[in-house]
Amino acid sequence: MHVKVLIVEDELVVRNGISNFIKDMGQPFVLIGTASNGEEALKIIQAHSPHIIITDIKMPKMDGLTLVKSVKKMYPEIIFAILSGYADFTYATKAMRYGVSDYLLKPINKEVFGTTLNRLMAEVVKGSIKYSHLLQNQPKWDMGLIRLESDLLDCVEMANQSGLNDKAQLFIGEIRKRSQNDTIKAIPYLTDFLVSLRKRVITNDEIRGFIEPIIEKTIESLVPETDFSKIVEKVHRLLDSSVYIVSQYKKTGSPDLTIRCKEIMDANYNKEISLQEVAEIIGVSAAHLSRVVKKELGKNFTEYIVDLRMEKAKNMLETTKFKVMDISKTVGYESPDYFSRIFKRQCGLTPQDYRSQFLIKGGQK
Missing domain, CATH: 1.20.272 (Zinc Finger, Delta Prime; domain 3)
Known part of the structure; x- marks a missing residue:
């Protein structure tokens, strides 16, 4: 199932930004078009029947609330989210009365937008003709x-x-x-x-x-x-x-996700690499990879990277005479002070104290 999304926003920069968010999310979301006002949007809606519409409130010719009211009369199954730079409760409550499912404030955070779009997709799935008769009087889940x-x-x-x-x-x-x-x-x-x-x-x-x-x-x-x-x-x-x-x-x-993920993390632990980037390399969603890593390794992505960096740092403190600031950069921290704080939090000692203790014990842990 493809979830068709329409963006209605008069500001070109914002419109392009949201469009890119949707394209980055990929399947099942499909951007069917954009419009700069409600009148343009109505033509696209009639031609392409979107599942989700994200619309600004303040627009020329036809504003967002008028668009929602008009579309809901003709296509009650379409899911709406209102977009606005006005953090005004009055707009939100009025929009909800018209049947809007969510309310997003500018500037838009990509992570929040992604969460919202997934939530709207769930409404699309549950509200489709195929499922609607099964989900009536839906009981609450505790x-x-x-x-x-x-x-x-x-x-x-x-x-x-x-x-x-x-x-x-x-x-x-x-x-x-x-x-x-x-x-x-x-x-x-x-x-x-x-x-x-x-x-x-x-x-x-x-x-x-x-x-x-x-x-x-x-x-x-x-x-x-x-x-x-x-x-x-x-x-x-x-x-x-x-x-x-x-x-x-x-x-x-594909190879086992955990093995693939570990290989990438082990090879790039000293760089600024995110869970999202690793997920894209492997070809799975970040949410799925996060669950797999936590379940298989017993720690989340960030915890694994930090632990790996600390192990590399301890090895260098034990086997080399490199300065702490050089070790810090080698394992991925530009700030030696920040590295030292993380090291002490993880290992219970400062890097200098760890090296001294190791030398006192004759190289025996």
Whole structure:
């Protein structure tokens, strides 16, 4: 599924900036066009039927709120986010009354924008005709159920077949209990879960091509089913298939993510390299890579880089006579003072004290 986005903004610099954000995010987002006012936007909307519209409030000819009001009457399924440089609660509340889903303030932070766009995409998926009848009267999820779902999704994402059945039984068992074995009450929970599964595991086109049709088929098959045991069987079959597909992709589609990530971090630990950059090199999302690194290495990306730098620094303090300022630059810190603070926080001693202690002990740790 492609999520079509339209930008409506009269300031060229802002319009181009947001357009670049969307292009950088890549699939499933597709920028179908830009407009400088509401009148231009209406023509594009009629021609291309966007899923999401991000519009400024203050514009010539037709402002953002008028655009929202007009479009919502004709296309109530379109998701809106309002963009404005005016941090005015009145605008926000008025926009929400018109059916706007989110409110962004200029200047736009790329990370915040990405989070917002993903949240809007979730609304698109849940609001589509295919799913809307399944998600009516959607029950609330508390933290206990969210944790069970997260554990189960982790098993699929990591292709952990051994842990899958136990996690699935716990999760489905909790849904059965909450729905009192009533399939009508359980289906919204399960559909919501399958939408989450779709977003979590479909990280590239290859996996999408295999798993997405199975998820679609499973969601569609839930509606007429009244036998809870058959519903559970269908969900288990989907989960088993998903784990198998992910495991095969890990074996044949690309080397193990953790190994690839470690290789890149080990080779570039002394440079300014970000999780996003490493994820782009490997070809996965930054969020997915972050979860994998934390799960497999027991520490996040930044912690791993810092620990690696400290190990390299300790080795140089033990085996060379380099000055602290030279070691600092070698392991990636321009400021020796900052390096010394990090080193002491990590190792309990200043670099000078560490070297002195090592020499006193005769080179024995």
